[in-house]
Amino acid sequence: MHQLRKPYLLFLGDVTLKSDAKTAFGLRDWCADAVLGEWSLPAATVSLGLPRLSPQQAAQQGAGSLVVGVAAVGGALPEHWLAELEAALDAGLDIVSGQHSRLSAFPRLVQAAQRSGARLIDVRHSDQTFPAGSGRKRSGQRVLTVGTDCALGKKYTALALAQALQKQGAAATFRATGQTGVMIAGEGVAIDAVISDFVAGAAEQLSPDNAPGHWDVIEGQGALFHPAYAGVTLGLLHGSQPDALVLCHDPARQTIEGYPGYPIPDLQVAIDRYVEAGRLTNPAVRCVGISINSSSLSDVEWDAYASRLRSQLQLPVVDPMRGGVDAIAKALLQA
């Protein structure tokens, strides 16, 4: 389980495309309280609109980590970023990275970390060993976001739902299972990086026993209908033992992204399959709502689509970006 030291300094390298800084924007938006500022190289043209702080200044203001908030081209850290990262380590900041290449592959960074005692943390990788799943029922309540595909709002929905539950007075914790989620929460597991035998066990550890009224809001991964990642999804579902599921969907998608031969399932079929699979470790699991990424729809289209779905499925239908997820939080707390 990754445990990160907040608050963060967000590092943007020499980014020139906003889309390459998705992680940094996500952190700015979802853990604003834990972000002190941003830092970048002179060639960068994208800013988060936060105070500019050098690693040394950020350390003086109490920062715990410098987070690499941009996707490096090809997944490898460019050589010319290393001086800044080394300076951060020397100032006592941990470096947190979600790149494919490991920070420990750079001897300069390893040496600097040894000098200062700061840590190199690759949230995309998981070096921890986990026990196998136990199947033991845990106390507390759990809701898991699941999807008709990857990358259509499962993390965003879980973050919004945890906030909405808290706003309605419930105790709720966002549980991160992907690299950006781990950075936002400051802890969690990149579940798709865990050795397959231990995925359910890692999911069990991620949401331990809790108070009866407490909700863990668990970030889903993959999709049961995905030819590459369904196994990850199933292990996470079984280990999470959710009491409730929220199904995430993008009506603009006809087939699984990158897999043109694989159609997106009908929503009722998707609900039935997730509930059927989830019953193994929690016979009481139910779907409590639908979260739609409706960015392809006009307001009029969205209204028509949402009300059609509501009457078809007899469930709350929301878009976190269009009116929020309160209806689902309410359904969770009423049940």
Next chain:
Amino acid sequence: MHQLRKPYLLFLGDVTLKSDAKTAFGLRDWCADAVLGEWSLPAATVSLGLPRLSPQQAAQQGAGSLVVGVAAVGGALPEHWLAELEAALDAGLDIVSGQHSRLSAFPRLVQAAQRSGARLIDVRHSDQTFPAGSGRKRSGQRVLTVGTDCALGKKYTALALAQALQKQGAAATFRATGQTGVMIAGEGVAIDAVISDFVAGAAEQLSPDNAPGHWDVIEGQGALFHPAYAGVTLGLLHGSQPDALVLCHDPARQTIEGYPGYPIPDLQVAIDRYVEAGRLTNPAVRCVGISINSSSLSDVEWDAYASRLRSQLQLPVVDPMRGGVDAIAKALLQA
């Protein structure tokens, strides 16, 4: 993908319980042609009934690897085995181990391997990186053994079925997905040791495109009804894209082994769930037979049980240890 060098010398350490030498007996029985002999320490009381050969003698007779054929207590190699393993490396033999602890954790072995150029191979681990699954349909035919639980005959059934298909004149290859299977086949992947994101991709690589009439007989892992390992099972099922499934079952088992709260599913339910899941990557998948581990039944009980199941499920029902799997091989070739 592990690639082992045959033929083997089987090393028994100082084993005194036959059950601790399960791997060695399995290799003796299933790849007799590739086993030159056995070797053990003076304290060993179990023998495979094979010629006794020292590592040097085995190397002279053309052996490629010394296989550690016993389970070491606690999963770690005992210190007093190392001299024999070092001698084997010095004689040019690879060492193949299925223990939890890695061979490379022993500097003596690493140095000996460097001296001779021989390899240290931990079949329980997987250091290879695999691509994500593609979902692309491959040529050739595939049958996968699946189960109502773990450890009830999926490997044994797959080995027997590959032999039965060959005997009936078909081209067939056993594809190993577990450590003992990999040792028997001389190649394969310990699929439960693969990072979860790449399980389906590893399964795709394990049974590549093949001639239209060729059958890959793929060793199954875990069970869809297992609270810890169902994700591994699903990833393997999706990546294998089987045309046919053989369901393995032990009628003496009431609950998942080690998970008393988890009942073994009804056989028709199990068939339906495996076929439903398998349809994602091969819509034509069907269950072609049931393989029973009937060791708990008398001959009379077995006859009654098997004929009841046959009429209930309308499928061939076999026990590989009691009459073989020819009926399932025939069903595969007729379809």
